[in-house]
Amino acid sequence: MEHALTSPDAAASRAPGTPASPPASDVVVIGGGAIGLASAWKASRAGMSVALVDPAPGRGASWMAAGMLAPVTEAHYGEEALLALGLAAAGQWPPFAAELEEATGMDVGYLRCGTLLAAFDEDDREAAHELYELQRSLALDVDWLVGSKARELEGNLAPGVRAALWARHDHQVRTRALVAALEAACHHEGTRFVTDKAVELLTSAGSVSGVRLASGGELAATRVVIAAGCWSGGIAGVPEGALPPLRPVKGQIIRLAPPPTSGASPQGVTWRLIGRTVRGIVMGAPIYLVPRSDGSVLLGATSEELGFDTSVTAGGLHDLLRRAHRLVPGVSEMVLVDASAGLRPATPDNAPVLAAYGVGSGVDGLIVATGHYRNGILLTPISAVAVAAWLTGSEPPAAILPFGAERFGVGAH
Ligand code: GLY
DSSP, rough: OOOOOOHHHHHTOTTTTTOOOOEEEEEEEEESSSHHHHHHHHHHHOOOOOEEEEEEEEOOOHHHOOOOOTTTTTTTTHHHHHHHHHHHHHHHHHHHHHHHHHHHOOOOOOOOEEHHHHHHHHSHHHHHHHHHHHHHTTTTOOOEEEEHHHHHHTTTSOOOOEEEEEETEEEEEOOHHHHHHHHHHHHTTTTTOOOOOOEEEEEEEEEEEEEEEEEOEEEEEEEEEEEGGGGGGGTTTTTTSSSSSOOEEEEEEEEEEGGGOOOSSSSSOOOOSSSSSSEEEEETTEEEEETTTTTOOOEEEOOOOOBBOOOHHHHHHHHHHHHHHHOOGGGSSSSSEEEEEEEEEETTSSSEEEEEEEEESOBBEEEEEEGGGGGTTTTHHHHHHHHHHHHHHHOOOOOGGSSGGGTOOOOOO
């Protein structure tokens, strides 16, 4: 599985009129979502020349994500290593946001709002309480609130809400502001944006040597980072086993603005449905409502395994609106701004793949940072730190070590 890069000899024999190959970079990053952008930023900041390839940077899953930084309320049975990774990532968020804001002068909307996970009926209360017991057994800082106490925190919760779990350290970031800031930070550090699709990883003598583009050109580099979300598996030339299977999991999400009669404006918000992230279990089904500082609210998200379909469906929106209304009835007064769908990149165990391939792997110089599923925004800082560490020859954070590809019985680490 080896491919020759355009060599000086090949360039000399190029047909007249064929465009010259762009200059080689130290690194090509495939994928301009939050993780690819943050990795490119860190690598550029470390003094490397970086080309980032994406047909529409920042407009994939990151653009759709609500931006919950929620290691605790996303914790599930048997996912202790993922929880530890998420907690480590959550700890990196304040300095990461501050560094990015300082570098760009742009506000990324990192908000320490906490998360209330509310239970609608008695069965939901039991399910939420099981989750609470799991979280307590893992020494997480959560409180159990009866319904009246939950309504003291969030006055617009439905009177019937039975109980809630209060996760005071699960916060949020404004994802579209984050993406814009990361793009600006990359530009500032000299990252070269290549608006194209990487279709093939190129190798030479057991090492990566660049990527081939859909337009037919090639980008030369001795390091390639694959951070292309659920499209990562579609890149030719990646040896079988370097990546586990990745599947897209569709999430439909709704954006709501304050009612026109509320008097709210981005400059001076006078109306708020909720002040903190409200997640819920409503008749066994999940929902979340993420409030922004301008009074708008994101409602998410469905979880559908339908391949690469991103259609927005009446049924999906109905499910979200019905659950949200049951939990916080005032949601029905809000104005529908838009509804859209993104694709979460999921691996067989729903945890990311963070791996660097070395000598003897056949793809020396390949780095993989993908498969972040429901936690891509949360895991952005720690993934970028790991990628930058591999690129600069230093040690990645210990919390990422369980997430190599070899856990799927594939991959040469
Ligand atoms: N982390 C929220 C979601 O994936 O919908």
